[in-house]
Amino acid sequence: MKTYKKLGERKIIEVIQSRLDIMPKMPIPFGDDVSAYDVGNGNLAVLKTDMLVDKTDVPPSMSLWQAARKAVVMNVSDFAAKGAKPLVILVSLGLPRKLTRKDIEEIGEGLNAGARGYNAYIIGGDTNEASDLLISLSLFGIAKKNLLMLRSGAKPGDLAAVTGFFGKTSAGLKILIDCLKAPQKIRKTLVESVLMPHARLKEGLALSRTRAITASIDSSDGLAWSLYEIAKASNVGFLINRLPTAKEVERFATINELDPLELTLYGGEEYELVLTVKPRLWKKAEKAVEKVGGKLLPIGKVTAEKLVLLEIDGERRVIEPRGWEHFKSVRI
Amino acid sequence: MKTYKKLGERKIIEVIQSRLDIMPKMPIPFGDDVSAYDVGNGNLAVLKTDMLVDKTDVPPSMSLWQAARKAVVMNVSDFAAKGAKPLVILVSLGLPRKLTRKDIEEIGEGLNAGARGYNAYIIGGDTNEASDLLISLSLFGIAKKNLLMLRSGAKPGDLAAVTGFFGKTSAGLKILIDCLKAPQKIRKTLVESVLMPHARLKEGLALSRTRAITASIDSSDGLAWSLYEIAKASNVGFLINRLPTAKEVERFATINELDPLELTLYGGEEYELVLTVKPRLWKKAEKAVEKVGGKLLPIGKVTAEKLVLLEIDGERRVIEPRGWEHFKSVRI
Numbered sequence: 018m019k020t021y022k023k024l025g026e027r028k029i030i031e032v033i034q035s036r037l038d039i040m041p042k043m044p045i046p047f048g049d050d051v052s053a054y055d056v057g058n059g060n061l062a063v064l065k066t067d068m069l070v071d072k073t074d075v076p077p078s079m080s081l082w083q084a085a086r087k088a089v090v091m092n093v094s095d096f097a098a099k100g101a102k103p104l105v106i107l108v109s110l111g112l113p114r115k116l117t118r119k120d121i122e123e124i125g126e127g128l129n130a131g132a133r134g135y136n137a138y139i140i141g142g143d144t145n146e147a148s149d150l151l152i153s154l155s156l157f158g159i160a161k162k163n164l165l166m167l168r169s170g171a172k173p174g175d176l177a178a179v180t181g182f183f184g185k186t187s188a189g190l191k192i193l194i195d196c197l198k199a200p201q202k203i204r205k206t207l208v209e210s211v212l213m214p215h216a217r218l219k220e221g222l223a224l225s226r227t228r229a230i231t232a233s234i235d236s237s238d239g240l241a242w243s244l245y246e247i248a249k250a251s252n253v254g255f256l257i258n259r260l261p262t263a264k265e266v267e268r269f270a271t272i273n274e275l276d277p278l279e280l281t282l283y284g285g286e287e288y289e290l291v292l293t294v295k296p297r298l299w300k301k302a303e304k305a306v307e308k309v310g311g312k313l314l315p316i317g318k319v320t321a322e323k324l325v326l327l328e329i330d331g332e333r334r335v336i337e338p339r340g341w342e343h344f345k346s347v348r349i
Numbered sequence: 350m351k352t353y354k355k356l357g358e359r360k361i362i363e364v365i366q367s368r369l370d371i372m373p374k375m376p377i378p379f380g381d382d383v384s385a386y387d388v389g390n391g392n393l394a395v396l397k398t399d400m401l402v403d404k405t406d407v408p409p410s411m412s413l414w415q416a417a418r419k420a421v422v423m424n425v426s427d428f429a430a431k432g433a434k435p436l437v438i439l440v441s442l443g444l445p446r447k448l449t450r451k452d453i454e455e456i457g458e459g460l461n462a463g464a465r466g467y468n469a470y471i472i473g474g475d476t477n478e479a480s481d482l483l484i485s486l487s488l489f490g491i492a493k494k495n496l497l498m499l500r501s502g503a504k505p506g507d508l509a510a511v512t513g514f515f516g517k518t519s520a521g522l523k524i525l526i527d528c529l530k531a532p533q534k535i536r537k538t539l540v541e542s543v544l545m546p547h548a549r550l551k552e553g554l555a556l557s558r559t560r561a562i563t564a565s566i567d568s569s570d571g572l573a574w575s576l577y578e579i580a581k582a583s584n585v586g587f588l589i590n591r592l593p594t595a596k597e598v599e600r601f602a603t604i605n606e607l608d609p610l611e612l613t614l615y616g617g618e619e620y621e622l623v624l625t626v627k628p629r630l631w632k633k634a635e636k637a638v639e640k641v642g643g644k645l646l647p648i649g650k651v652t653a654e655k656l657v658l659l660e661i662d663g664e665r666r667v668i669e670p671r672g673w674e675h676f677k678s679v680r681i
Contacts, residue, residue, distance in 0.1 A: 029444065029453055029476050036457030040437065040470035052473030054437045054489060062394060066439040066487045067475045074477075105372065105386045107398040109485045111443070112361065121361055125368030138372035141384030143399045144361050145406075148480035153441045155398045155487035157386060 049168050049250070050095035050235060053160075061165065063101040063158045067092050071150035074286075076193045076211060081120055081150075082127035083212050088152035089131025091237060094216035094288040098235040099167070100225020101160035102218070105140045106132050108154055111147030124152070135218050164225045166233035171251035171293035173321040175231050178313050180217045180290045180306065183240050184266030184277065185210035187284030197273050203265045210287070217290050219309040224290070227305045229298030236289045241282040242340025243291040244325050251293070257317035257336065258328040278327075283339060293319050381500050381582070382427035382567060385492075393497065395433040395490045399424050403482035406618075408525045408543060413452055413482075414459035415544050420484035421463025423569060426548035426620040430567040431499070432557020433492035434550070437472045438464050440486055443479030456484070467550050496557045498565035503583035503625035505653040507563050510645050512549045512622045512638065515572050516598030516609060517542035519616030529605050535597045542619070549622045551641040556622070559637045561630030568621045573614040574672025575623040576657050583625070589649035589668065590660040610659075615671060625651050 024032070034047050044061050045053040053061040069075070069088035079087070089106065096103045108128060112121070132139050137156070189211035191197045192204060199207060217235075224230050232251050236243045244255050262281040270277035294302050294313075306313045317328075325336045356364070366379050376393050377385040385393040401407070401420035411419070421438065428435045440460060444453070464471050469488070521543035523529045524536060531539060549567075556562050564583050568575045576587050594613040602609035626634050626645075638645045649660075657668045 024450060024453070026476055026478075029442075030474075032450060032453045033440070033442075033457040033460070033474070033476070036454055037461045037471050038465055040472055043472060045473075047473060052437070052439055054472070056388070056491060062489060062491075064437070064439055064473065064487065064489055066398070066441040066473070066485070068441040068443060068477050068479075068483075068485060070443060070477045070479050072478075072480075105384070105396070107384055107396055107487065108365070109398040109400040109441075109487075110361075110365070111400060111402060111479075111481070111483060118356060118364060121356070121364045122368055125365040128365070129369045133370055139369050140372055140375060140386070141377075141379060141396065141398070142362075142365070144358055144365070145400050145402045146358075146404075147400075147402050147443075147483065148404075149443070151400075151443060151479065151483060151485075153398070153400060153483075153485040155396065155439065155441075157394060157396055157489065159388060159394075 044162060045167065050098045051101065059162050061160050061162050063096065063099065063160050064155065065092050065095050066153065066155045068151055068153040076190055078193055079212050081123040085124045085127025085152055086131040087214055088154055089128060090214045090216050090288060092154045092156050093135045093218055094235040094237060096156060096158060097216045097218040097221035098233050098290050099165050100221050101158045101165060102222060103135060103137045103156040103158045105157050106137050106154055108139055108142030108152065110142065110144040111149060111151030112144060113148060113150055114146060135216065166225050166230045168232050168234050168247050168250035171232035171247050171253050171319045173253055173319050174296060175293040175319040176296055176299055176315055177255055177257065177317045177319060178292045178294050178315050179261050180220045180311055180313060182261050182263035183287060183289065184280035184284055185263050186287045187280045188266050188269045199269050199272060203268055206265045207269060214286070214288050216288050217311065220306050220311040221290055223305040223309045224292065224302055227298060227301050229295050229302035230292050231295060232293040234291050236287045236291050237285060239283050239285045239340035240291065241336045241338070244336065245338045247291065247293060248323065248325055254320040254323040255317055255325045256320050256328060257326065259316045260327070261314050261316050282336060285340060376494060377499065382430045383433065391494050393492050393494050395428065395431065395492050396488065397424050397427050398485065398487045400483055400485040408522055410525055411544050413455040417456045417459025417484055418463040419546060420486055421460060422546045422548050422620060424486045424488050425467045425550055426567040426569060428488060428490060429548045429550040429553035430565045430622050431492070431497050432553045433490045433497060434554060435467060435469045435488040435490045437489050438469050438486055440471055440474030440484065442474065442476040443481060443483030444476060445480060445482055446478060467548065498557050498562045500564050500566050500579050500582035503564035503579050503585050503651045505585055505651050506628060507625040507651040508628055508631055508647055509587055509589065509649045509651060510624045510626050510647050511593050512552045512643055512645065514593050514595035515619060515621065516612035516616055517595050518619045519612045520598050520601045531601050531604060535600055538597050539601060546618070546620050548620050549643065552638050552643040553622055555637040555641045556624065556634055559630060559634050561627050561634035562624050563627060564625040566623050568619045568623050569617060571615050571617045571672035572623065573668050573670070576668065577670045579623065579625065580655065580657055584655070586652040586655040587649055587657045588652050588660060589658065591648050592659070593646050593648055614668060617672060
């Protein structure tokens, strides 16, 4: 019989779901970035829980303060992808016995910094002893039902876009875990992207108000995987012709003889938004993001053909359906 | 410097809280059984998160199905104590690698059984690899602000009451962990109380509508501790004159030469409600509970003197301020 290790995270979620009674009229289906409950008057209570586990989510050299802050950011990022504002956060901690009072203070301060960075408050929680350090957060917000950006609305002809350049976290993790080299300035940018991630909340909220977005997901499982998730939920494909590789990543790849395409497409723990946009509202979406200090980068388009393709110099190839999955990814 | 082990759960929560910005106008203060966010029109979004950790919350002989169900019950119990109905639940799982597909199915089924037993649905979640089995749940519900039962409203002269008899889980745990003996029928009741706990949701909801209740808490940390928590939050004391010891516990104590008082007052993982009731509305509260199939047992009264006292045969003694705390309780 297959064990957890062999099943992998996504299959396990499937197995659990198969055992659950489904709530009638679920406003957001299982498997989207957040869950929701219809509270009436066109409003949804938006809910999300996700757990940070030190041994899979905390790379070497990340402080406890940073880990606690990251636990908030990774949850806020899912709200950002849906265009929902998190209001309050509950914390459920699993703490190893060896932690000191100073460690716990650091965790409290990191959680607070994460929450306040997005104007949310931590309003309650619970603590338990555990073998690993675990930070399980629950976020709550209220959102207009008709403004929420799901994974499932992409249409052929829509433009594909992202809110930033990719590959920095995969490069950063290679520096932190595999001790690869990079010039000081580039190294700083790449390592920072891992240790101090940011959720695109302002961008997500601004975009949801434009009504230009037909599908949205955060890229925490990698760009390729995110495209496949939208493709699956929307029953479409993608033709990507502008790979949004960060310039630091190009440089890092050259120095270390790595494939920048690999770093861009198959990384993870990157908290950009991956979106599909109605072509006639592209300018509106672009302006809305710029107004809050962000950017919207076109990377290709949505296709009726259900393949996720990359076109470089007129040549097309299939982007592989793989991504960041903790249990199957190699981590020290 | 003190480590987690020495600090204990309650002190750790204090340390974390001291690092957090406090949300203005929090409808429910830190440290009550649930948290809340004011959504307007006299309604609160009620939120709760709590984590079940196998090594501290799952006694020997409890199945995975039972453990998953218990994770739901212990969270629902906190909603019950506030008179709030949980509507939806999110699950964040930490699963050891060795778990099989069948184990995971069992967890899914236990979660579903727990949720459906209280008319709630599981609508989302997340899974992670972890060293321990962890089931972290987040519950959401909507409650009328003016019906919510906090810990802080007890007044001298109010009657103290509970929704059931105590001591069964402490006796049951002694059977399961220390292999103490009991006649078959009693053994079954005591062990069942540990393996198949029930939350007093119907009772809590019925009581909240009577407006007879001035303070309420669930007894998961033990009866003595619950009384102290209300005493602290309400700035009062208690005089307890009828100890609600279960008859099976009396019998078990006699057989094993144990103190039934100890089993009744200082157990834990018992999901009764501990309440204070306006004397003139006692009958109304009693009837409301009976109407939903429960019972309201008077155990004493609230006093202005800030002591928690037990009166037996005219003699008074202080109930010790100790209770169930995982890190400090001895568990195999």
